[in-house]
Amino acid sequence: MNWSNWIYLGVGLALGLGFRWLFARSLNASSSSSPVAPLEQQHVPLIQQQIQQTQLAYQMAKEMSQFKAGFLARTTHELRSPLNGLIGLHQLILSDLCEDPAEEREFIAQAHERTLKLLKLMDEILSVARTEHGTNKLDIQPRPLAQVLEEVYDLTYMLAANRNFSLQMLPADSEIYVLADHRWLRQVLINLVDTAISQMEEGSINISSSIISTNNLVHIWLDVPTHAMPWSESIDLIKSGDKLPQTDQDNASLSPGMKLLLNQTLVEVMGGKLEILPYPIAKEPGEQFIRLQVSIPLVISEAVL
Numbered sequence: 268m269n270w271s272n273w274i275y276l277g278v279g280l281a282l283g284l285g286f287r288w289l290f291a292r293s294l295n296a297s298s299s300s301s302p303v304a305p306l307e308q309q310h311v312p313l314i315q316q317q318i319q320q321t322q323l324a325y326q327m328a329k330e331m332s333q334f335k336a337g338f339l340a341r342t343t344h345e346l347r348s349p350l351n352g353l354i355g356l357h358q359l360i361l362s363d364l365c366e367d368p369a370e371e372r373e374f375i376a377q378a379h380e381r382t383l384k385l386l387k388l389m390d391e392i393l394s395v396a397r398t399e400h401g402t403n404k405l406d407i408q409p410r411p412l413a414q415v416l417e418e419v420y421d422l423t424y425m426l427a428a429n430r431n432f433s434l435q436m437l438p439a440d441s442e443i444y445v446l447a448d449h450r451w452l453r454q455v456l457i458n459l460v461d462t463a464i465s466q467m468e469e470g471s472i473n474i475s476s477s478i479i480s481t482n483n484l485v486h487i488w489l490d491v492p493t494h495a496m497p498w499s500e501s502i503d504l505i506k507s508g509d510k511l512p513q514t515d516q517d518n519a520s521l522s523p524g525m526k527l528l529l530n531q532t533l534v535e536v537m538g539g540k541l542e543i544l545p546y547p548i549a550k551e552p553g554e555q556f557i558r559l560q561v562s563i564p565l566v567i568s569e570a571v572l
Contacts, residue, residue, distance in 0.1 A: 341524065341525055341528065342392055342525075345388065345392075345521055345522060345525050346385065346388060346389065349381055349384060349385045349388070350385065352381050353378055353381050353382060353385070356374050356375075356377055356378040356381070357378060359374055360374050360375065384520075388520070388521060391521060391529070392521075392529070395529045395532055395533060398451070398532075398533065398536055399532055399533075399535075399536050405448040405451065405536065405537065406448050406449070406450070407446060407447060407448055407537065407538075408446070408447075408448075408449070409444040409445070409446055409566040410444060410445055410446075410447055410449045410452070411441065411443070411444055412439040412440075412443040412444065412445050412476060412485060412487075413438060413439040413440065413441050413443065415445070415449065415452055415453055415456070416436060416438070416439050416456075416474060416476065416487070417436075417438075418453055419436075419453055419456045419457055419460065419474070420434070420436045420474065422457055423457055423460045423461065423464075426460070426461060426464050427460075427464055427472060430464060430467070432464060432467055432469075432470065432471060432472065433471035433472070434460070434471070434472045434474075435471065435472070435473050435474070436473075436474040436475070437473075437474070437475040437476070439476045443476070443478060443485060443565070444565070444566040445485050445563040445564065445565060445566060446538070446563070446564040446565070446566050447537045447538075447539070447563050447564070448537055451533050451536075451537065452537065452563065454533075455530045455533050455534055455541075455561065456474075456487065456489075456561065458526055458529075458530050459489055459527075459530060459559055459561075460472060460474075460489065462495075462496075462523045462526050462527065463489070463491040463492075463495040463496065463559075464495075465523065466494065466495045466496070466523055467491070467492055467494070467495045468492075468494060469492070470491070470492035470495070470556075471492075472489065472490070472491050472495075473488075473489070473490040474487070474488070474489055475487075475488045475490075476488065478565060479562075479565075480565070483564060483565045484539075484562045484563065484564060484565055485562070485563050485564075485565045486560055486561070486562055487560070487561040487562075487563065488558055488559070488560055488561075489558070489559040489561075490546060490556050490557075490558050490559075491556065491557060491559065492555065492556060492557075493555040493556060493557050494555075496523075496527070496543060496557060496559065534561055534562075534563075537563065538563075538564050539561060539562050539563040539564065540560075540561075540562045541559070541560070541561055541562075542559075542560045542562070543557055543558070543559060543560075544557065544558045544559075544560050545557060545558070546558050
């Protein structure tokens with residue numbers, strides 16, 4: 268063996284010993300950090316919960332985006348169902364299927380009543396559309412948030428009490444002012460509470476507010492049971508069919524999903540935003556809540572005085 272082979276052998280042994288020393292050191296470091304592992308494992312459920320809330324928030328935002336994209340299809344569907352009822356009544360009359368003039372007159376009266384209800388539905392949709400396009404001017408003025416919430420509570424607590432639901436409200440600071448149309452903001456909040464009550468099977472509704480001074484926004488929160496909001500309602504109206512349940516045809520009222528969409532449009536016209544968010548705090552097992560968040564521009568109290 269010549270001298271060059273001895274050199275190669277020495278270098279190889281040195282490298283081998285060096286890698287062995289580094290590997291043993293890494294093992295010692297990992298073993299010495301093992302007491303911290305249980306502490307890190309304690310944070311795993313919290314991280315998993317945050318990930319689940321983020322996924323739920325993304326899903327809700329996606330549903331709301333798709334929901335609004337189907338405005339024309341929803342409007343057509345909302346108006347087509349009562350129209351089908353009118354056509355059916357007129358077909359009975361024109362086909363001479365009435366037993367006597369009294370029954371014919373009754374069908375005409377029903378058709379007239381449904382026509383008036385249909386006109387009311389169209390007025391609700393047109394009113395929001397005109398407001399969105401600027402035809403109906405808004406009275407945007409600084410308004411005390413506490414007064415708005417108190418009026419909403421006074422006008423809705425009996426609706427909840429009549430169905431044995433709890434409606435609770437945390438009073439807002441009297442110095443908080445929002446820049447909004449008082450009538451429309453109050454009506455939007457009333458509509459949201461009324462929609463939740465009409466869809467609820469059990470549970471409670473909590474109204475509260477919070478200031479985000481960095482964004483100059485006021486968040487109005489309505490915490491309601493998950494099943495009380497139609498945010499996941501399907502927008503595939505073509506495949507869902509043209510017929511609604513008989514009770515919906517008779518009532519000829521806007522669906523909860525359509526009401527939510529109109530309220531979202533009104534809030535955006537006032538410079539705000541309506542979002543459906545996951546509830547930030549876990550409640551008792553079996554109780555599932557979501558948060559309706561209405562964001563409205565904040566007015567500094569000194570500017571109002």
